[in-house]
Amino acid sequence: MTIPIYQKIMELIRDEIRNQAPNTPILSERELEKKYNASRMTVRKAIDLLVEEGVLYRVQNIGTFVADSKLHKKTDSHALNSFDLECDYKIIYFDVKDENREVAQKLEISTHDQFVRIVRLNLQNGQPESLDQIYIVRLMIDDSVMNNILNILEFSAKIETGSVNQVFVPMIVPVKFANLLNVKINTPIICVQSKINTKNGRIYAYIESYLNPEAKSIEITI
Amino acid sequence: MTIPIYQKIMELIRDEIRNQAPNTPILSERELEKKYNASRMTVRKAIDLLVEEGVLYRVQNIGTFVADSKLHKKTDSHALNSFDLECDYKIIYFDVKDENREVAQKLEISTHDQFVRIVRLNLQNGQPESLDQIYIVRLMIDDSVMNNILNILEFSAKIETGSVNQVFVPMIVPVKFANLLNVKINTPIICVQSKINTKNGRIYAYIESYLNPEAKSIEITI
DNA sequence: AAGTGGTCTAGACCACAGC
DNA sequence: CTGTGGTCTAGACCACTTA
Numbered sequence: 465m466t467i468p469i470y471q472k473i474m475e476l477i478r479d480e481i482r483n484q485a486p487n488t489p490i491l492s493e494r495e496l497e498k499k500y501n502a503s504r505m506t507v508r509k510a511i512d513l514l515v516e517e518g519v520l521y522r523v524q525n526i527g528t529f530v531a532d533s534k535l536h537k538k539t540d541s542h543a544l545n546s547f548d549l550e551c552d553y554k555i556i557y558f559d560v561k562d563e564n565r566e567v568a569q570k571l572e573i574s575t576h577d578q579f580v581r582i583v584r585l586n587l588q589n590g591q592p593e594s595l596d597q598i599y600i601v602r603l604m605i606d607d608s609v610m611n612n613i614l615n616i617l618e619f620s621a622k623i624e625t626g627s628v629n630q631v632f633v634p635m636i637v638p639v640k641f642a643n644l645l646n647v648k649i650n651t652p653i654i655c656v657q658s659k660i661n662t663k664n665g666r667i668y669a670y671i672e673s674y675l676n677p678e679a680k681s682i683e684i685t686i
Numbered sequence: 687m688t689i690p691i692y693q694k695i696m697e698l699i700r701d702e703i704r705n706q707a708p709n710t711p712i713l714s715e716r717e718l719e720k721k722y723n724a725s726r727m728t729v730r731k732a733i734d735l736l737v738e739e740g741v742l743y744r745v746q747n748i749g750t751f752v753a754d755s756k757l758h759k760k761t762d763s764h765a766l767n768s769f770d771l772e773c774d775y776k777i778i779y780f781d782v783k784d785e786n787r788e789v790a791q792k793l794e795i796s797t798h799d800q801f802v803r804i805v806r807l808n809l810q811n812g813q814p815e816s817l818d819q820i821y822i823v824r825l826m827i828d829d830s831v832m833n834n835i836l837n838i839l840e841f842s843a844k845i846e847t848g849s850v851n852q853v854f855v856p857m858i859v860p861v862k863f864a865n866l867l868n869v870k871i872n873t874p875i876i877c878v879q880s881k882i883n884t885k886n887g888r889i890y891a892y893i894e895s896y897l898n899p900e901a902k903s904i905e906i907t908i
Numbered sequence: 909a910a911g912t913g914g915t916c917t918a919g920a921c922c923a924c925a926g927c
Numbered sequence: 928c929t930g931t932g933g934t935c936t937a938g939a940c941c942a943c944t945t946a
Contacts, residue, residue, distance in 0.1 A: 468935090492912065503935060518849055522912095522913065524942085627758075664754070728916060746933075
């Protein structure tokens with residue numbers, strides 16, 4: 465349980481700039497090197513990561529500066545956190561199926577391979593925020609967790625994802641979901657189609673998230 | 687004209703793995719160090735960047751592997767490339783205005799400050815792909831380019847952005863844009879609202895992009 | 909001339925996998 | 928035990944800006 469020095473320095477810098485105005489310089493790399501008694505490469509690594517986060521920005525030959533907090537880079541795209549267990553949700557439906565050409569194609573499996581389907585309503589302060597249709601490749605789920613749907617979700621949350629691919633599709637809310645989402649018929653909504661890939665390039669899950677535009681907006685800062 | 691060594695190594699690695707199957711290992715860092723006659727830190731920097739791009743992935747204590755090309759991380763979110771001059775487009779409208787509360791609020795300027803408004807239709811193979819309403823803070827545009835709208839766009843393309851904030855809004859296509867976008871009345875579409883920030887946290891431009899769902903889908907791989 | 913960030917080197921030690 | 932990626936050091940030179 466040894467935290468790398470560069471991570472400690474990241475936290476120290478965060479502390480230092482917490483009350484510092486945007487666009488004011490932080491100490492130079494050579495000053496921080498002495499202050500934290502670390503090598504310059506280690507200090508740079510800490511700064512590099514904070515720059516990537518959008519917390520700091522560099523100007524060549526001049527210095528490193530505190531960024532405006534509204535520039536912090538975050539991706540609050542809905543389905544990325546689909547397996548987030550912190551949220552309130554209600555399971556609407558759950559089964560194991562096969563022989564569905566469309567789903568098999570999305571999951572890149574044969575039509576004869578099984579998949580798990582979970583329909584889940586996500587709540588925020590009791591209000592329906594989105595409805596997920598989750599399809600998971602049966603073969604990629606450990607047998608030991610198949611007995612319980614909560615175990616499957618917990619298992620899924622731990623999957624090391626290689627990347628997530630999302631397509632945003634505009635549509636009129638499907639009639640069968642309008643009531644559940646507490647949205648009027650004919651409301652335009654966004655459906656996020658996500659493919660969760662493992663590191664070796666196989667698809668673990670395919671998710672369709674129907675978002676209630678009143679409760680959930682997709683926002684990205686890059 | 688001196689390209690850093692780590693960038694050269696990135697290209698060399700790209701070449702090496704071009705015909706290599708996904709999930710097969712590349713040479714170890716110490717082997718690459720000798721092969722390219724560079725220090726390990728330099729080799730690591732090259733690999734680090736390729737991992738960030740999603741071209742490679744590491745497994746601790748084991749090795750570094752070629753990623754599936756579908757895992758390459760890209761953000762093809764429309765308005766990010768709004769000032770991309772490579773695309774075909776047609777200027778629909780252009781003026782300089784002020785006294786618009788709503789726009790002033792988005793641009794975080796006083797209602798008395800001027801802004802430039804450009805309405806632009808983006809084409810792909812002659813088909814309308816999206817319609818942008820671009821609002822730029824007048825004060826942030828160099829006087830020397832104000833004489834020509836193309837100069838303004840070129841100037842904008844060169845702005846060093848700190849970050850881009852995007853909100854995705856589902857809606858029915860505005861009637862006034864339906865014809866231009868070659869989309870039927872009542873079609874559900876996505877409008878991307880983008881704020882282009884400079885490094886010092888000021889807003890340079892605000893863009894509303896109305897996307898033709900037939901011609902343009904928003905896709906992100908993270 | 910002094911100071912900055914950007915790049916680079918040639919070592920080093922660590923924890924962990926697999927044999 | 929060997930090899931891997933992860934971390935770290937104490938220097939160095941460069942191009943550039945500002946004074």
